[in-house]
Amino acid sequence: ENPELTTSEPYVMGxxxxxxxxWCSGPEDVSPDxxxxxxxxxxxxxxxxxxxxxxxxxxxxFSSGSFTEGRLAAKAACKYIDDGKAEGINVSExxxxxxxxxxxKPMEVYTVGRNEIVAGSVNPNYINPRQGLDRLQKMMxxxxxxxxxxxxxxxxxxxxxxxxxxxxxxxxxxxxAEDIHELLRAWELKHRYLTxxxxxxxxxxRKETRWPGYYYRGxxxxxxxxxWHVLTVSQRDRKTGEYTMEKAPLYHLVGDAEE
Numbered sequence: 001e002n003p004e005l006t007t008s009e010p011y012v013m014g015x016x017x018x019x020x021x022x023w024c025s026g027p028e029d030v031s032p033d034x035x036x037x038x039x040x041x042x043x044x045x046x047x048x049x050x051x052x053x054x055x056x057x058x059x060x061x062f063s064s065g066s067f068t069e070g071r072l073a074a075k076a077a078c079k080y081i082d083d084g085k086a087e088g089i090n091v092s093e094x095x096x097x098x099x100x101x102x103x104x105k106p107m108e109v110y111t112v113g114r115n116e117i118v119a120g121s122v123n124p125n126y127i128n129p130r131q132g133l134d135r136l137q138k139m140m141x142x143x144x145x146x147x148x149x150x151x152x153x154x155x156x157x158x159x160x161x162x163x164x165x166x167x168x169x170x171x172x173x174x175x176x177a178e179d180i181h182e183l184l185r186a187w188e189l190k191h192r193y194l195t196x197x198x199x200x201x202x203x204x205x206r207k208e209t210r211w212p213g214y215y216y217r218g219x220x221x222x223x224x225x226x227x228w229h230v231l232t233v234s235q236r237d238r239k240t241g242e243y244t245m246e247k248a249p250l251y252h253l254v255g256d257a258e259e
Contacts (some may be wrong), residue, residue, distance in 0.1 A: 021056035129185035
């Protein structure tokens with residue numbers, strides 16, 4: 001008897017199909033002005049480079065694309081250093097100490113609250129990475145167009161999901177880690193949260209269904225090339241958590257060159 005399968009694409013696809021990722025500078029020889037600012041694969045954060053799935057605008061940059069882009073980014077980063085752009089960067093001992101305190105905080109949260117577990121792994125003072133991951137996946141599935149709702153979402157569901165995400169983000173301040181492995185999972189979850197929040201914002205901003213089969217906007221079921229044949233770019237305020245959304249021009253570099 002043939003087995004029953006439920007096939008599903010990853011919800012956060014990275015560059016697997018959609019070209020999601022950090023807004024990075026392209027190569028000097030083929031990039032239009034909007035896509036180039038000095039060094040290949042440098043993000044909009046000065047001196048920070050990306051490669052592979054981390055880079056937006058480069059679909060299918062996984063596997064062989066990752067190590068190929070890694071080489072490109074490494075060469076550009078070396079040129080950045082050789083050009084003297086890294087001179088004058090100083091990191092104080094206090095900055096290092098503050099970062100260590102932040103990184104290891106989940107282990108401190110666990111140490112302080114571990115004796116107040118009420119049942120199993122339930123604790124009134126913290127959540128663990130597994131609990132947080134299950135909660136995040138449930139929100140993404142139900143409100144941001146996962147397979148449980150046939151990849152369907154709409155503006156109202158996205159707004160509800162963002163409100164729940166905000167509460168979840170507050171709870172992540174109390175995430176706990178019993179050991180180094182859980183510390184890794186805790187920070188992985190924090191990064192997944194930021195990525196998922198961005199997916200919510202971009203899906204809400206783009207009022208069309210650009211990738212049928214991957215997700216559907218039930219309140220905007222068709223492609224709208226007149227208004228949305230563009231890249232969407234977001235910027236998150238690190239202090240307030242607020243997003244600024246905008247459109248960026250989409251150039252088909254190969255097709256344009258042939259024409």
